[in-house]
Structures are given as C-alpha cells and as structure tokens.
Amino acid sequence: xxxxxxxxxxxxxxxxxxxxxxxxxxxxxxxxxxxxxxxxxxxxxxxxxxxxxxxxxxxxxxxxxxxxxxxxxxxxxxxxxxxxxxxxxxxxxxxxxxxxxxx
Numbered sequence: 001x002x003x004x005x006x007x008x009x010x011x012x013x014x015x016x017x018x019x020x021x022x023x024x025x026x027x028x029x030x031x032x033x034x035x036x037x038x039x040x041x042x043x044x045x046x047x048x049x050x051x052x053x054x055x056x057x058x059x060x061x062x063x064x065x066x067x068x069x070x071x072x073x074x075x076x077x078x079x080x081x082x083x084x085x086x087x088x089x090x091x092x093x094x095x096x097x098x099x100x101x102x103x
Contacts, residue, residue, distance in 0.1 A: 005041070005042075005043070006043055006072070006075075006076035007072040007075060007076055008040075008047055008052075008069070008072040008073045008075075008076040009040070009041040009042075009043065009076070011068070011069055011072050012040075012041060012055060012069075013041065015055075015059045015061075019059060021058075023037050023038070026055075026058055029058045030051070030054040030055065030057075030058055031054070032051070032054070036051075043076075046073075046076070046077045047073045047076070047077075049073075052069060052070055052073045055069060056069060056070075
C-alpha cells in the first residue's frame with residue numbers, strides 16, 4: 001500500500017527541484033535537520049507554522065506563493081474518513097476524489 005504525498009510535500013519538492021536545492025542545503029538554511037524535512041514530506045510529522053514560514057523564506061516566495069504553501073500546509077493536516085454504505089456510493093466517492101485531484 002502506497003501513501004499519497006500531501007499537497008504541501010509535492011509543492012515543497014517542486015520548489016526544491018525548481019531552485020535546484022538539495023534537502024541538505026534547505027535544512028541548513030532553515031536551521032532544521034534533514035531528517036525533520038524527510039518526516040514532514042513523508043507525512044509522519046505535520047509541518048509546523050514555523051517550518052512553513054522558514055520554507056517561505058528559504059525559497060524566497062512571493063506573497064501569493066507563500067499563501068498557497070500555507071494553504072497546502074493547512075489542508076495537508078486535515079484527514080477525512082469516508083465509509084461508503086454500498087458499492088455505488090463508493091464509486092461516486094472515488095469519482096469525486098479524482099475530480100478534485102484533477103483540479
């Protein structure tokens with residue numbers, strides 16, 4: 001079973017790749033451990049507000065991009081459990097999830 005990456009993790013990784021920064025360099029600039037970055041990105045630890053703000057500074061984000069990263073952090077911490085009552089309901093839920101992901 002694979003765990004889907006959060007929107008925050010995907011955005012963080014995209015920013016690192018676009019700016020050609022390694023996680024080691026990012027960790028040094030954020031003054032956190034590379035292990036903490038790994039835990040945040042794999043979902044075993046949620047990003048704190050301080051982590052998000054340091055990320056914004058390190059990546060030099062515009063206010064618009066900073067707001068987006070904050071939003072992704074907020075929604076990445078939200079977990080919704082849906083238990084369909086039957087197969088038809090399950091199919092509708094899966095279709096709705098795909099529609100959301102395609103954005």
